[in-house]
Amino acid sequence: MKYTRSDFPDGFLFGGVASAETANGLDMYRIPIRWVDIVPDGRTPDIGMLDTYERRVDTILELGMRPCVTLESEVLPDALDDLGGWRNRAVADKFVNFAEVVVSRLGGHMFNMAPKAGFLPDQRLATRPPEFRALARSVHHHLLAVGQACAMMRSYGLKNVGVDCSIANPGFVTVLNAIFNKHYPEDLLNTFGPHLPEGWQKDFEEITVKVDWCGLSFEDDARRDTLNLLKCIVRDHTGTVPLYIATCPASKERFAAHLDALIGAANESLPVRGAFFACGDESTSDSLLSLVTNGKQPAPWVRPTGGLHAHWNLVADIGGTNTRLGVVTEGELTDLRKHPTGTVTDLQKALHSLCDEIGTQPRAVVAAGAGPVQNGTIRLTNANLDLSETELAKATGAHHTFVINDFTAAAWSVAEIDEHDVEVLQGEASPPLGTRLVVGPGTGLGVGALLYSEGHFHTVSGEGGHMGLSPRHLDEVEVFNAARRIAPECFFDDTLVIEAEMFLSGTGLPILYQAIEMTEGRTDAATRSAKDILRAAQDGSDACAVKAARMFTEHLGAIMGDLAVALVPEGGVFLVGGVAEKNRWLFGQDFLRAFNAGGRFDELRRGMNLYVSEQDEFGIVGANNFCKNALAR
Template sequence: MNYTRSDFPESFLFGLSASEPGAETQTKGFDSFRFPIHWHEVLPRGRGQPDGVGVARVERLVETVLERGMRPCAVLDATLVPSELADLGGWRNRDTADWYADFSELVTTKIGDRLFSTVSKVSAEIATKQDSRSLARTLHHRLLANGRANRAMRSLGMSNLGVEIDLQEPGHATLLSAIFSGSYPQDFRASLSAHLPTGWEQDFSTIATPVDWLGTTVHEPRDLKSLTPLIAAETLDTAIYVSVLAESESDLVNHVDAILSSSASMPISGLFVQAENQEVLEALQAALTSTELPAPWVKPTGTVHDHWNLIADVGGTNTRLGISINGTLTELHKYPTGTLEDLREALVGVREKVGTAPHAVVAAGAGPVHNGTIHLTNANLMLSEVELARATGAERTFVINDFTAAAWSVADISDADVAVLQGANTPPAGTRLVVGPGTGLGVGALLYSEGRYHTVSGEGGHMGLSPRHRGEVDVFDAARHIAPDCFFDNSLALEAEMFLSGTGLPILYQAVGVVEGQVNSQVKSAKDILQTAQDGTDACAVKAARIFTEHLGAIMGDLAVALIPVGGVFLVGGVAEKNRWLFGQDFLDAFNAGGRFKKIRRSMNLYISEQKEFGIVGANNFCKNALVQN
């Protein structure tokens, strides 16, 4: 072989590909060592706990490569899907894409700090012998897995990430088009688009996630010509690393000839050689050592770090954004709740501060969730999982109701976080009910089953509220003229939130004023009503506060009977925190007044939560649980 390093660009890298055990000891002249990490060897079940022996083998290999002065270059290989996942449909199952991303995360956390590069090997060959539906879904999910793995590794701080495609495999043009052009070729769409999973077009935001370089497996020198259309279309401008199998010295020379002739039109930056015999290896080593070696190895930019999640509690007035690492909230940022653009800017700001995309985003807001979207009840703002992903780059996004978050806030609550109104000093394990009179009236619950909590979402604040005493009939009747849309048909039952919240208390106060003959009484805020009720300077406010207290206690008692929350009933939110005087004996009497079930109601554990920022605490607890479940 007559070539030397001086025939190649200064930064051109030469690597040796693993061909047999011990190949990593053949270091003379090589810059890098390329080796596969097989999914089924590290995670025999495809998910769950890794195989300690398999992981240890990979770690020893990396250390040997480093000791020999070479750059470790890992190839994530899923050619063989772990058998347990194959039984679940293999690549036909969309969940396999997530499990593959989890595999890439495991590799990153174990050896990512010692790797020069990582490449995900994407193959179309696995799909070629299947029926049309299986072929389309297998190929699509394999591409989706590559994009998700790329994002997962970047979220941990990894850089120098690539994708590898065999240029002789049928379908390689489809793979290249999908990743680098962000679409399937016309012939593929014409024949197979009907068999792709629902919503496949939206997956291209992940499939076309940018990579730092392209790895190409070349069998014949002419294979490189298949990249020409992409380069001509200016959709492929990343570095290219070529991998070849050289069975003889002449075979190696032919490959090198093709690479050098293509370098003028293609950004080829390196060559990995799998030498089939000692003759080939010695010929290449002689060429590489005939001139001075390149600069010493420099680690890629970025460092591997723990995952972080972005937690948001979007209220009518303020939005709180928290950074969660290993389940612990480490930072909290507060912003005025404004437009969607304001929220997007805040999300991007936190992401840029950390420097990588979050692993997951959870956003809690007031309102019912439909198809991953909330139209916030008390703000002109829409939260959507799609928009959260677009703004942050997170692979997993969750939009939840604010009282789903409130319920999760008491999942790990201790005696230090509560004021006891009735029952045990320490909240016991068991189903838990949360009620929060704030701007609105929120209700949430955690069901306890098989040692863990499961969330229940609902709109309990819009249950019916009716007079408890004859003297209240006129108050409810007067309220019909103030908020007619909130009553249940022509009855005296109205939405509970219309009396039992910061928004509803002024309605209740105005209705009391009408009954007391104060038709033109001054409109007061909930804060002023409660203040004048507490100091006794406004008789209407005193009466409104009593009705508020008794009805809130009664409806909480009713909800408690429905759920039997052994783990406790919890009051949360600003009204409970700032107006403890409301929750005295009158409140307890109303809570416990249950006819034949009075004894059961009196046995309930009843608390006021004293947690600060309970909304974002709960959203973080939800996030931890959701990621375990997924």
């Protein structure tokens, strides 16, 4: 039977999967983009290949066709195969990164885009439990990657996001069940269920995604009951979701059979909106072009302008009193909001509200707070609340979420620091590249470090603020003895060694001051805040405050020098935080003498670069630097 466009529903689209230069006259053209071509080492995009694909897309646009892309992952980069391939959950993240590279470069040119979810291995090939485990995890992690990639595309503002499934693969029912029905088939679970990764059920929140269309790729003669198969797929899985068919008829006769099936689908009111043909011979190609040039043409595709949102990340610095939320667009901080730190629910509402205001989901969220991080959850010491990466994902829809210690963020704040962001206390005017040590007396005493190795920084987390502090001079022995009566739980056994934070912080300075008062016979003095003590020390109105400030300065300088000797940070030692920022007078010659007093290592200490960081919002800066590094891995 000879068909024309008029025999098909209005707006039905015909596409090709052949050379763009010979496909003129079609409505759309599909480009399969292979992961291994774009990111051959699994990490770094090949800019030359991206240029090549962009030129192909430009050619398609010049010919008046709609460019369509499928993201192919049948062949993995060798480096990811070496990690176990799809058996390794981390490979799902790498696939999303590959998809993002393509979206950010080509997304604004596309009519539609979809990850391909049809290459899955034949489950009938598994005969032993080890094979069951490998296959089950590969299938699950691949489907997770497909769902996460679709969510990422939407976060860029793409409106025509789909999935593409190969009907020729025996695993296609598994794919359709997972994506559209939120479960695996019973026969698969009976065999492979025990071998799926722990907590696999929760992943369906990401696997089962909203799609704008579904692609179904048929082999030419693998299934001759195409119409009945389409009816079953629509009834059992896709429902009203628009379908696009792709096939490669080997002959003019097979091409006619496929057209018969498409007309049958229209008569059955199935939502088939278009078809791609990879023509196997010249006569079939001629038949396709004859068809598409006869009859009413569909409306031309208008390429969207400004349709893609610039990707953005959300960074948070959560303190005991205030939480700062930063919007980072293309690596730069573009907006900063401040909220009172309340409950987890309060924080989730603030995050959700910000995402609603922007209109898209962030690519990543990093939240930094004071407290230890365990299994993706941080217990915020000063705010008395727990925050998890899972909760961040629910509140924002971000694919990547990280909770980090506040001094992990503080350390990362100096990763890109230069001479414009520092006051030099000792050493070179501009911080040299190398390992960097960060110390911050604030509410507590924080210590962090960035190790520099093989061209990259790596975070070192620790609790340096709880190192031991002991008397430096004889007249301090009485002070430490008095402090034992104030905070006995903070001393090391029965010694005069106290946790450094209990003197060298906003919380600890009042303890130090009170202990000095006790040695001076003042037993009824009112408790003073750290701010009041430092003000009285600076103007000389209180001798106990003057002594407290001197001890604070000398002990902080000494402990920073000791830490520097342990680490030998060639990239510099940095003071960060409110105390350093607001009380620069504390860090004069007394501080430097204590920092450089190292006995036989005086010369080593004097040769170290010592700075005060002058960055605004160093916690936000550090969270952003951490985020950039984490996403680049």
